[in-house]
Amino acid sequence: MLRVPDTPSGRLTDAWRHCVGTGRLELALRADYQESLRVLRRDIGFRYIRGHGLLSDGMAVHRPYEWQGRRHVRHSFTHVDQVLDAYLGLGIRPFLELGFMPGELASGEQTVFWWRGNVTPPRSHQEWADLVRALLTHLVDRYGLDEVRTWPVEVWNEPNLPDFWQDADEKAYHRLYEVTAHAVKEVDAGIQVGGPAISPGADEWLERFAEFTDRHDVPLNFVSRHAYTSGPAQHVPFGVHQTLGPASGLLDQFATPRRQLEGTRYAGLPVHITEFNSSYRPDNPVHDTAFHAAYLAPVVANGGEHADSFSYWTFSDVFEEAGVPTALFHGGFGLLTHRQVRKPTYHLYAFMARLGPDVLARGDDHLVTRHHDGRVTVLAWAPVDPTGETPGPDRHTLRLSLPVRGGEVFVRRSSVDEERGNAYTAWRHLGSPASPKPGQLDVLHEAAEPARTHRRLTTEDGRVDLPLTLSRHEVTLVELTPVVDETPPWWDERRLLGREVTA
Incomplete structure (x- = not known):
């Protein structure tokens, strides 16, 4: 850690x-x-x-x-x-x-x-x-x-x-x-x-x-x-x-x-x-x-x-x-x-471009920054073998303990790797068309979108643990934003289908 x-x-x-x-x-x-x-x-x-x-x-x-x-x-x-x-x-x-x-x-x-x-x-x-x-x-x-x-x-x-x-x-x-x-x-x-x-x-x-x-x-x-x-x-x-x-x-x-x-x-x-x-x-x-x-x-x-x-x-x-x-x-x-x-x-x-102006940490595989409004951003990358003698590791892990504000944070992760956010791989699967047709261009633009996930984490003593596992040649951006919860007091996910719920 x-x-x-x-x-x-x-x-x-x-x-x-x-x-x-x-x-x-x-x-x-x-x-x-x-x-x-x-x-x-x-x-x-x-x-x-x-x-x-x-x-x-x-x-x-x-x-x-x-x-x-x-x-x-x-x-x-x-x-x-x-x-x-x-x-x-x-x-x-x-x-x-x-x-x-x-x-x-x-x-x-x-x-x-x-x-x-x-x-x-x-x-x-x-x-x-x-x-x-x-x-x-x-x-x-x-x-x-x-x-x-x-x-x-x-x-x-x-x-x-x-x-x-x-x-x-x-x-x-x-x-x-x-x-x-x-x-x-x-x-x-x-x-x-x-x-x-x-x-x-x-x-x-x-x-x-x-x-x-x-x-x-x-x-x-x-x-x-x-x-x-x-x-x-x-x-x-x-x-x-x-x-x-x-x-x-x-x-x-x-x-x-x-x-x-x-x-x-x-x-x-x-x-x-x-x-x-x-x-x-x-x-x-x-x-x-x-x-x-x-x-x-x-x-x-x-x-x-x-x-x-x-x-x-x-x-x-x-x-x-x-x-x-x-x-x-x-x-x-x-x-x-x-x-x-x-x-x-x-x-x-x-x-x-989405990192903050204040640097909190640098490492061989990551850069951590903070915005003035309290958001924390993590750029992380998997190591590569520039010699080409190996494909690089299948998985790369790092675990960070991050200083954050508030009791909970919204976590947004965006990633590109060999398959995700990678129009080149999609183009190769398409047969490497020299001049893609309009429909194929639509596929490539869609394939170029980074993969994104979202979750919420609870902080403890002003910090949150962030474990990251990166795939081969992955570059990922993780954005942690303090949650201001505006959920009304009567909202209950268990009642979505009209069920009666007792306290």
Whole structure:
């Protein structure tokens, strides 16, 4: 029996829902995308959204033209306005990532992804700076300076990888960052700019980046990096399989920037993990499973102890880096499939959204919080074996002694596991239809509902014992609410069928 203290040990940070990732930004023009984001905002409440392609050709911002024998550039914000209006209308702000390179400004033809984002340096740093200034000046004019100052500006994406930055040229990235950061500050000194948005395994990049910005007095308001735990891809048609390291590896990656910046002028700067997930592939079936929710539960529950934000990559399977998906469940990054079918990891986040602000206890398999009105909430998860060598335990038990108010509490439990709250399992039972018919979609939405039970427990000396048995890969939320009993004195369940009851 674990006795949970009555006194809070701290506050539950909002780092876990500060930001969420998305596919390239022009996807926000689609109805399915916007409906998915509406569901996400309602159930989880992410505050910022980050994605690639703000300056790629699909957004059509950089528009060179010839006039009277001279080259000019027109900056067009038609798509930018529609995307950002949609975000703000749904109550979510942009975490701006500046990239990729417009084709007419690029120094080369190297691209990444099915939609061909150009990843070469600008052939004119002056023209790139003009583009950055024009973009931010427009945003300030349209949305107001106070608003835009709340939007972080991140320079590029994973420049340490040659797929995302030509030759992974570190010196060229430092030059791009320097030009960009100064251009941002020329628009307004209060706009926050940062980087270097590196992938795992490149920690030395952050150290040299910090040294460069310090030595050259280049503005730096936050640092960013990404975190994944998967190994090399084992390819199959339209998908991959990968080994995974322990989920604790993600927490270690979250904590690394603060350790690296200790003793420097940047100690204390905000640290944003602007992408994280288990696998870095958008076609790995692990993303769709109950295993994935249980695997990430300790990360989502505890990540705020190590970083100011950690952004799940991504909120929706409306995402096309590897091409248009060939099936509803295809291993996409999303918390939601197309058509808003919720995955088990979606429910992990939705459960987090119902936790209280005061932390009473943390453990390897649970997080206990309390609301200001006295409700106590317990998030618990079953352990997993990330090696895949075992399926994980059939059952996992824990028993908590919880401090509660009142003589009785109403107990509501919501669970997802291999069978319950698991549309992926139902889809497999249906025969894995690539494009489910309307009736099949109804089945999948129904299967995605968490299993729920309700009961009432009596307290003793201001506490209640809560035994929990979790099935394989289960994530469960238990909410305990003090009962205010308003049952009238004449009510007697024994008389429901009209029987006379003697005292």
